[in-house]
Amino acid sequence: MAAQEHYEELARQLGALGSIRRGIARVLPEGCSPATAIMLTLLARFGEMRMSKLAELLEIDMSVTSRHVSYAAAHGWLDRTPDALDRRSRLVRLTPSGEALLDEVSRRHAAALATCLSDWSDADVALLAGLLARLRENFGQCPPPAREPAPGRAVPAPAHITV
């Protein structure tokens, strides 16, 4: 098996991860979506930051970040305070309630994975987590390739889906 097939297989595995993400989402506390959990994790790890910085770390548009932050603020999981140095900005910070939620999220995540991955060694779990972190880092440095037009005899999208 040459590298070409290994890349293709990795792409397939990454694409088929949806069911795992849905499975992990199901163990989260009520009202806490995966997006909320990731956001609170970043605030816990890097501390108070501006909206734009949070959007950059989440790798999503700031408009989306704004709604996630509003939702979490309405639940009391984070605070938004005006930035005295630049009054256009707001500083986002985890609250004690948010820290408590994050602790619960961590417990549930670990419990769910411990159940499903009972026959994995500690080293394998750490290895996979490390490879995924490296993957994300390399993708972050990679310039997003523009979508190419379909090659050859392109298939035009039908106006309506027929059955």
Add this chain to the structure above:
Amino acid sequence: MAAQEHYEELARQLGALGSIRRGIARVLPEGCSPATAIMLTLLARFGEMRMSKLAELLEIDMSVTSRHVSYAAAHGWLDRTPDALDRRSRLVRLTPSGEALLDEVSRRHAAALATCLSDWSDADVALLAGLLARLRENFGQCPPPAREPAPGRAVPAPAHITV
């Protein structure tokens, strides 16, 4: 670092994979969504099958599978033929056009990963793909845990999100 933290870190990495999936989706040919690509891959690997079998392999509801199949059929990437043995069923099968699309998808996937993961060894790429396959297999065997109610002083969802 104990196993508990390794599980938590793995859950974080899996949750933060959204940007990678979006990056991979961007290189797909026009009209070919990630869902379509995965579906065609399964048909290429396992051959003609019923809708229900395809939904099971995709790990999504048959209603969702039905729409993805209708979309791909409208593009000419697959055929649906009545099952002579059970006229409620339809057999789904890749067309030559679908095979050609899948070849192009594989090329683009491999090219995109080869660019971003240029400093990965062939063994590392295969290792990550293998660990993800094992992860999906273990999750498939794992009974989906029911959502527990929020613990302690649960935070009620506000009726409206205030800004």
Add this chain to the structure above:
DNA sequence: TATTGTTATACTCTATAACTATA
């Protein structure tokens, strides 16, 4: 004029429930 953040709108992917046709 440029930048920060918010909101409106649209698109993708998913699940639940109601429905038709067949077993």
Add this chain to the structure above:
DNA sequence: TATAGTTATAGAGTATAACAATA
């Protein structure tokens, strides 16, 4: 009565564009 598949509706997550306030 039960099962295979389809369709309608709703919800989560995202991007683009228009907008307000401030730099």
